[in-house]
Amino acid sequence: MSSLRQTGSRAYLTGIVLVAVIGGLLFGYDTAVISGAERGLQAFFQSAGDFSYTDALHGFTTSSALIGCVIGALISGLMASRLGRKRSLFAAGIMFFLSALGSYDPEFLFFQKGVATKGLLVAFNLYRVLGGIGVGMASALCPMYIAEVSPANKRGTLVSWNQFAIIFGQLVVYFVNFLIIRSHANDPAVVEWTNSIGWRVMFVSEAVPAALFTLLILLVPETPRYLALNGQDDKALSVLSNINGEAKAREILAEIKATAVEKTEKLFSYGWLVIFIGCMLSVFQQIIGINAVLYFAPRIFESMGVSNNMLFTVIMGVINISFTLVAVFTVEKLGRKPLLITGSLGMALGAIGVALSNVVTLPALVPVISIMVYSACFMFSWGPICWVYISELFPNTIRSQATAIAVAFQWIFNFIVSSTFVPMYTYSHFFAYALYGGICLVAAIFVWKLVPETKGKTLEDMTALWKGRKK
Numbered sequence: 446m447s448s449l450r451q452t453g454s455r456a457y458l459t460g461i462v463l464v465a466v467i468g469g470l471l472f473g474y475d476t477a478v479i480s481g482a483e484r485g486l487q488a489f490f491q492s493a494g495d496f497s498y499t500d501a502l503h504g505f506t507t508s509s510a511l512i513g514c515v516i517g518a519l520i521s522g523l524m525a526s527r528l529g530r531k532r533s534l535f536a537a538g539i540m541f542f543l544s545a546l547g548s549y550d551p552e553f554l555f556f557q558k559g560v561a562t563k564g565l566l567v568a569f570n571l572y573r574v575l576g577g578i579g580v581g582m583a584s585a586l587c588p589m590y591i592a593e594v595s596p597a598n599k600r601g602t603l604v605s606w607n608q609f610a611i612i613f614g615q616l617v618v619y620f621v622n623f624l625i626i627r628s629h630a631n632d633p634a635v636v637e638w639t640n641s642i643g644w645r646v647m648f649v650s651e652a653v654p655a656a657l658f659t660l661l662i663l664l665v666p667e668t669p670r671y672l673a674l675n676g677q678d679d680k681a682l683s684v685l686s687n688i689n690g691e692a693k694a695r696e697i698l699a700e701i702k703a704t705a706v707e708k709t710e711k712l713f714s715y716g717w718l719v720i721f722i723g724c725m726l727s728v729f730q731q732i733i734g735i736n737a738v739l740y741f742a743p744r745i746f747e748s749m750g751v752s753n754n755m756l757f758t759v760i761m762g763v764i765n766i767s768f769t770l771v772a773v774f775t776v777e778k779l780g781r782k783p784l785l786i787t788g789s790l791g792m793a794l795g796a797i798g799v800a801l802s803n804v805v806t807l808p809a810l811v812p813v814i815s816i817m818v819y820s821a822c823f824m825f826s827w828g829p830i831c832w833v834y835i836s837e838l839f840p841n842t843i844r845s846q847a848t849a850i851a852v853a854f855q856w857i858f859n860f861i862v863s864s865t866f867v868p869m870y871t872y873s874h875f876f877a878y879a880l881y882g883g884i885c886l887v888a889a890i891f892v893w894k895l896v897p898e899t900k901g902k903t904l905e906d907m908t909a910l911w912k913g914r915k916k
Contacts (some may be wrong), residue, residue: 473614481622485644493561513577514856521585522849538659544576549649592836593668608829616762715911727855734881788826789889795819796882
């Protein structure tokens with residue numbers, strides 16, 4: 446035991462990070478489950494007799510969880526400050542679980558089973574919004590939790606594992622959706638089954654990881670930085686000692702206390718630039734268009750002439766998770782900025798390749814490869830690295846509120862991109878991808894000119910960095 450107190454326990458750190466990244470897995474699972482369920486969901490509500498389920502309503506329904514994501518992100522800062530990171534994550538887990546059950550059976554108590562009505566559509570969307578609140582909270586709190594327990598030299602890698610979990614969650618749900626549909630492939634009434642039952646099974650499958658996360662989060666400690674900011678120095682020292690060893694823990698605790706003397710600092714205490722950069726990182730992560738691809742992947746592959754679009758969606762998921770590992774294993778060696786800039790340029794190339802294939806006659810394989818290049822480049826750059834920056838960019842005393850605002854911007858623009866993609870894609874495939882490609886180039890310039898490199902810096906170093914750059 447004394448040896449662990451001197452050096453810290455890698456197993457202890459790994460264990461609590463693994464629990465936290467299940468929140469990332471749920472984030473990915475919840476946001477991607479709609480890709481397999483939306484066709485059956487559309488057919489079900491089109492059978493309603495008391496209203497007309499239009500394309501616009503379907504677009505809103507497929508994106509309604511994102512409204513909850515904005516709400517969840519906005520309240521995450523307040524909850525993280527008042528309740529702590531751990532209890533806030535527990536609350537998010539409860540929301541994931543209830544949303545999975547409610548989306549499976551929105552008729553519960555109030556509506557006739559299997560009969561589509563306007564009221565049932567409202568109930569379904571409320572359950573999806575509830576899950577979205579959980580996603581919004583988890584999207585802000587999981588990276589924050591991991592960053593606040595991680596040593597400086599491992600923080601980028603460990604926070605990147607959260608993005609790996611997000612992509613893994615998306616891959617898992619792509620595969621689960623594929624198996625659910627395939628389980629009735631030989632049923633003559635497979636379409637009818639998918640439209641009445643299949644989409645429900647897809648949503649309720651999330652209840653399993655949601656229940657696991659909710660129970661396991663009770664077993665992890667609160668973050669030492671939250672404990673120190675709230676006068677619980679002994680508990681903070683204990684957690685830090687288990688991770689870093691006692692001598693290093695005392696040094697870190699002293700640094701935390703030195704930067705926490707003004708616990709009630711205002712949001713712009715370090716100037717506007719740090720908030721602007723954090724928010725714009727979130728905005729660019731969305732307006733480069735990746736979620737339009739992830740949410741509507743089956744339809745995109747179908748438009749490219751791919752016969753088994755769900756299978757290709759799974760293949761893209763495997764490629765995505767593989768390239769996320771590139772970031773995990775290189776972020777502490779290469780740094781944050783080089784990965785973001787390289788990824789932006791690669792995404793621009795892929796997007797332009799897809800755009801050109803819509804105005805020039807090219808082999809069908811070209812747009813398929815281009816869309817996968819576009820997606821893969823996001824996965825080693827803007828996917829994980831944006832979350833790394835959001836978790837470590839802000840000084841301790843404003844981290845909760847600044848992170849909440851940055852993540853809220855992310856979900857607002859996620860909603861804008863996902864709700865405008867279908868009409869824009871229908872209007873012109875070329876325009877949609879040319880626009881995303883151009884934005885990728887702007888994103889690369891933004892990172893090059895304004896974003897600081899944070900590799901190897903402690904969270905406490907952020908205070909000095911932004912005081913020095915305060916305008």
